[in-house]
Amino acid sequence: MESDRLLPTILLALANHLYCNRHEPQAAHTALLVLLLQPPVLVLSLGRRSLVDFALVNLVFFATLALSITAYRLSPWHPLANIPGPYMAKITKLWAVKVGMSGYRHHVLKQLHERYGDCVRIGPNEISVINVDSVKSVLGPRGFQKGQFYNIFSDPNLGTTNLLGLRGDAHANRRRIWNRGMSTESMKGFEVILAKRVAFLLTRLDEFAKSGQKVDIAAWFTYLTSDFMGDMAFGGGFEMMRDAGDKDGVYAANKLGVKLSTIIAQVPWLWPTINLVPTVQRFRVFARQRTKARMAAGPKSHRDLWYHLMDEDGYEKVKPTLAEVVSDSALTIVAGSDTSSMALSSFVWCMISNPDIYARAQAEVDVAYPDLDSIITHSKKHGELKFLTACLQEVLRLFPPVPSAGPRRVPAGDPQLIAGRFFVPEHTQVCVPAWAIHRSEKNFYPSPEGFDPDRWLRPSTEAETLNQAAFMPFSLGAANCAAKNLAWRELLMTASAILKQYDMSFAEPEAEQWVHTIKDFYLTDADELNIKISLR
Numbered sequence: 001m002e003s004d005r006l007l008p009t010i011l012l013a014l015a016n017h018l019y020c021n022r023h024e025p026q027a028a029h030t031a032l033l034v035l036l037l038q039p040p041v042l043v044l045s046l047g048r049r050s051l052v053d054f055a056l057v058n059l060v061f062f063a064t065l066a067l068s069i070t071a072y073r074l075s076p077w078h079p080l081a082n083i084p085g086p087y088m089a090k091i092t093k094l095w096a097v098k099v100g101m102s103g104y105r106h107h108v109l110k111q112l113h114e115r116y117g118d119c120v121r122i123g124p125n126e127i128s129v130i131n132v133d134s135v136k137s138v139l140g141p142r143g144f145q146k147g148q149f150y151n152i153f154s155d156p157n158l159g160t161t162n163l164l165g166l167r168g169d170a171h172a173n174r175r176r177i178w179n180r181g182m183s184t185e186s187m188k189g190f191e192v193i194l195a196k197r198v199a200f201l202l203t204r205l206d207e208f209a210k211s212g213q214k215v216d217i218a219a220w221f222t223y224l225t226s227d228f229m230g231d232m233a234f235g236g237g238f239e240m241m242r243d244a245g246d247k248d249g250v251y252a253a254n255k256l257g258v259k260l261s262t263i264i265a266q267v268p269w270l271w272p273t274i275n276l277v278p279t280v281q282r283f284r285v286f287a288r289q290r291t292k293a294r295m296a297a298g299p300k301s302h303r304d305l306w307y308h309l310m311d312e313d314g315y316e317k318v319k320p321t322l323a324e325v326v327s328d329s330a331l332t333i334v335a336g337s338d339t340s341s342m343a344l345s346s347f348v349w350c351m352i353s354n355p356d357i358y359a360r361a362q363a364e365v366d367v368a369y370p371d372l373d374s375i376i377t378h379s380k381k382h383g384e385l386k387f388l389t390a391c392l393q394e395v396l397r398l399f400p401p402v403p404s405a406g407p408r409r410v411p412a413g414d415p416q417l418i419a420g421r422f423f424v425p426e427h428t429q430v431c432v433p434a435w436a437i438h439r440s441e442k443n444f445y446p447s448p449e450g451f452d453p454d455r456w457l458r459p460s461t462e463a464e465t466l467n468q469a470a471f472m473p474f475s476l477g478a479a480n481c482a483a484k485n486l487a488w489r490e491l492l493m494t495a496s497a498i499l500k501q502y503d504m505s506f507a508e509p510e511a512e513q514w515v516h517t518i519k520d521f522y523l524t525d526a527d528e529l530n531i532k533i534s535l536r
């Protein structure tokens with residue numbers, strides 16, 4: 001290729017690299033279009049017309065761009081050059097997309113930390129940290145704002161963003177309403193709603209116990225938590241326990257959205273493009289339909305979350321808009337169904353896999369609750385369930401339902417010292433993976449990978465480590481789980497009821513390996529967990 005085309009093509013590619021380095025693209029389709037258009041425009045402006053010219057200019061343009069980006073990302077001038085990590089991760093986000101799509105991101109991050117230490121570079125502009133001091137500075141009271149990944153929680157159709165996607169003052173204002181909605185007083189109303197659903201679960205599970213058929217308990221916990229969240233968010237909407245499945249495909253659409261978020265987490269500028277896919281819209285259509293139904297139904301006898309999010313008590317000077325409430329109610333279903341159901345499934349798996357511990361937890365429930373009714377009518381005795389609580393803590397430690405979450409972002413103009421030795425520039429994405437933190441022997445020792453509920457109950461000794469500050473299944477700081485207390489009640493009530501009512505065993509050898517099928521798609525997903533249950 002002659003220099004009259006070669007030089008301008010190379011310069012154009014380098015200029016593109018320089019521009020994108022300063023201004024990260026926000027939407028894949030526009031960025032791609034702009035890139036694809038440039039080489040042909042250049043060829044035409046140079047007065048050329050032949051196909052060979054078009055092909056060569058394209059080749060040189062994209063090869064130069066790729067080489068320039070790769071060289072810079074691996075060079076000692078890159079601001080994250082001194083942070084160790086895999087080469088492919090440093091060069092391209094495609095590495096993270098591949099890892100994310102495999103569903104084993106949680107395992108990969110843990111292995112990387114074992115190999116490289118507390119701070120690992122996991123993307124051209126992204127790091128992962130697991131030492132507790134850094135975790136505090138990222139998530140603590142003066143922590144970082146959420147990274148670009150969380151932009152997916154804005155709904156272009158409603159023109160608003162749900163709580164999970166908000167930052168700064170906007171987040172604090174909305175969170176105040178959530179916190180009021182999750183007060184001890186509100187919890188009483190929610191418990192009535194929860195108790196009805198748990199009681200119904202038991203009537204459905206009794207059918208399996210009586211027939212002796214195996215039951216996919218993971219699916220039934222999903223039905224329970226989805227039905228419950230539907231009640232909370234929109235005063236109803238899901239009847240998955242009644243239908244023994246996802247009749248309308250709404251849950252599946254939601255699940256697809258969450259899975260896609262794994263890819264988007266790595267390349268957030270793909271979101272506006274993926275957002276155009278009709279299946280992704282299905283869940284939003286459901287939310288709009290339920291909103292109409294909820295508004296037509298009026299107040300419920302027991303106040304649901306909708307009541308509080310709408311500020312029907314009139315505490316706020318400026319009332320939340322309907323769009324904000326709809327998007328937060330939809331968030332309730334996303335955030336509150338798979339998280340709790342995976343925790344409950346992991347709990348059942350841990351019980352059956354550890355018969356001695358199972359027997360102790362069951363005995364404790366039998367002492368606290370003389371009959372099943374007392375379990376589902378009130379939660380006053382939850383404080384007495386010390387061993388069961390320790391079992392659930394251990395479940396949440398080993399199998400956190402949000403294993404690596406989305407990254408936070410180093411504030412503009414304020415580089416940070418991370419892991420005590422690395423200066424990290426503004427806008428760097430920082431991931432804080434609970435799965436790896438919970439399984440580090442620096443935080444939980446001995447046997448950080450073992451199921452040992454007693455570690456939460458034994459008096460502390462020098463030979464053991466139980467780092468409470470490193471326990472973060474509900475995340476930490478201002479944007480931690482808004483429904484942590486409700487989730488605990490749900491876990492304790494359901495776990496107590498299951499222990500009280502049934503004896504459980506694995507229905508097939510594959511079930512013994514079930515935890516190895518847990519995948520990390522921001523929330524977790526796993527195979528069927530088939531068990532046999534019999535009435536006690």
Ligand code: HEM
Binds near residue numbers: 337400401472
């Ligand atoms: C065992 C059950 C649960 C676990 C382990 C859990 C865990 C978490 C985690 C780790 C986060 C932070 C996510 C992030 O930073 O990306 C979060 C946020 C959130 N969770 Fe939960 N969650 C559970 C149940 C629930 C339930 C039942 C609800 C709904 C009623 C809920 C509502 C929320 C909301 C609204 C947020 C966003 C908070 C904010 O950004 O201020 N969660 N949860």
